[in-house]
Amino acid sequence: MALVVMKFGGTSVGSAERIMAVAQRLISRKMEGDNVVAVVSAMGDVTDELVALSRQITDCPQEREMDMLLATGEQVTIALLAMAIHSLGHEAVSFTGPQIGIVTDSGHTKAKIKEIRGDRISEALAEGQIVIVAGFQGTTADGQITTLGRGGSDTTAVAIAAGIGADLCEIFTDVDGVFIADPRIVPDARKLDFISYEEMLEMSASGARVLQLRSVEFARNHSVVIHCRSSFTDQPGTIVKEADNQMEMAIISGVTHDTSEAKVTIRAVPDTPGVAATVFGALAEAGVNVDMIIQNVSEQGTTDISFTVPKDDLPKARSSTERIANALGAPSWNVDESIAKISLVGAGMKTHPGVAAQMFGALADAKVNIDMISTSSIRISCVIAEEQTEVAVRALHDSFGLAKGQVTAETSSAHDRGV
């Protein structure tokens, strides 16, 4: 008998029919003898519709009230799912985030979980109930309703799994698992059976949308095993867990791409100590999330500074950059929104030199120009022109021999795979 947390996203609960299917799946698991906690998102486009409703009132809604509004979406789903289970003759009880004691900080619309009070879940499980919890939401210690930001239901599920000591956290989604590259670009991309937290973090951070970054961080910090799988089939998906010996043999676990960032360049700033601190201090103060940073070699006492930021942060980034450029006496600055970040992720990279060189070579052969480069110990990222995204992803996938039918990363040595 296992204790399992099962999370279903908006698409999986997008209609009464799909909610009934989720109810059936939960009941089947319960009948197999497991204790079951379900975490669910708002139905389909409900969250977007609520945001649109608020836009009819104001363009700048207060974040506390936005949380009050958005938290209703998941509350509707939990009630309907509990009704569905009852209608099939089984016991279920639903709880909102505040009811279940998901205590967060007061960072409205992007709150962080501080504590999970698991008592109420454990009591309901002991009564034989299937327990249904609203994802994405919590409460501050003084009773304000908060939300965890987009994709926050993944984090709720992992946090509850950690809080109640679950054996497994299953994240049901509309794809079959974690793929080496986006199957829409590389149709023969292979699904991974296993991936380490470290690699999954880099994948999520560099554009893979399947699991929310914060949920993976939470899982790593609390050693929660995640099973990421399809809500439309019974096929196994991808297990995310601590790296083990088998997994360490993979050099490359994934090729990811991200077109959600823009590049800002400030030209000919004085090459004196403290300039970078001025630039990025001001951006941080404005709440701009800077990702990659490049400072070119000095030329006649001046240098160019480039950095990438999420396109969502561009309005703030533009006004900060304008002020910074003026203050530093930089002659010009510009923004390029047509960029893509292409990344190779793999824990084996640490011990295998030559991956970067092969990556740059493959891109050159495909006539893809590299604009910026950044690396971590298990990731190499290149900024390229957005229009070359698909060409680049395919080139890297082919170069590193990641297709289906080849020996799998988990059971082969690096050289078997032609690296």
Added chain:
Amino acid sequence: MALVVMKFGGTSVGSAERIMAVAQRLISRKMEGDNVVAVVSAMGDVTDELVALSRQITDCPQEREMDMLLATGEQVTIALLAMAIHSLGHEAVSFTGPQIGIVTDSGHTKAKIKEIRGDRISEALAEGQIVIVAGFQGTTADGQITTLGRGGSDTTAVAIAAGIGADLCEIFTDVDGVFIADPRIVPDARKLDFISYEEMLEMSASGARVLQLRSVEFARNHSVVIHCRSSFTDQPGTIVKEADNQMEMAIISGVTHDTSEAKVTIRAVPDTPGVAATVFGALAEAGVNVDMIIQNVSEQGTTDISFTVPKDDLPKARSSTERIANALGAPSWNVDESIAKISLVGAGMKTHPGVAAQMFGALADAKVNIDMISTSSIRISCVIAEEQTEVAVRALHDSFGLAKGQVTAETSSAHDRGV
């Protein structure tokens, strides 16, 4: 400076535009120097839509989960209204029923308020906020979300007014106040400036839809003065309060009608002691709300028993009646759904004999046959054929001289008005 609770129903907050209008009205009142608490319902048809959504899942939703579902409707409105006030440059804060400490019993879908913890409202008012509270909902002492039943937002408003010691509870609605008769049937029906709790209770109980019965009971028990008025104009409406000398002079305050009931007749039951107890004990056990009861004079050892029940309770009433009729050996029973209850309400009736005779005479002159009669000290009700509703309401209105342009009930003696 007054402390006022202002309640807005679903129609008044039915769109973003109307929510902005409500925000303006609250701000105006605040600017006049009053402390303002708003209580709001779900937008327009939202509650009906949520019920329809649940019906896609099951015909018999568990009541606890129904409350979980329905409570979201008001939560959406409070968030949007707070945003609207912020967007106009003023301070506001929203609270759900559970957050504000509206503690109820555990009677899901029709919970009764046990306690109002007004501290959080008072604190927010002291900060200069306009306080916005979700109507219709509360929490049990152990944290289950409950709802108060249809029209429960009126009760929320009155209960909060009592809990925080408000000077006035304004109920904004889509009509101009309480009318002597339904203006859709009697176009020249007069709006009442004042009405006593006692009369308003009888009006609400006998079909006037403007104020929910329980909210009037609550107001009477806690001496909360209600001002029932239009949300679309600034005109004064109707004040509901303790009877005073002026008000006692009115014999008739209203002619109401109610077509929401059906009549059940069990024929030729044995006229022996305990029969009525058997019949109505069984109906009560089945949760059927019986309104009027008539037992005819005995004839050869048997009698007919008739009673009225809300049409909503008919399924339960039919199955109970079937069982009872069989048990008592009654040869037949039948249901008539085409009935109307017509009532005359007036506190002055107590001390003025002859009102009933005049009522029966007026109905006879209009060729309206009376089927059942029931009276209280300030009300006379007759059951008639549903198709004669309008004829009967107009006949009574004319007979008792209740039209506009006549001297008002509050300032005239009974005889001035031709009774």
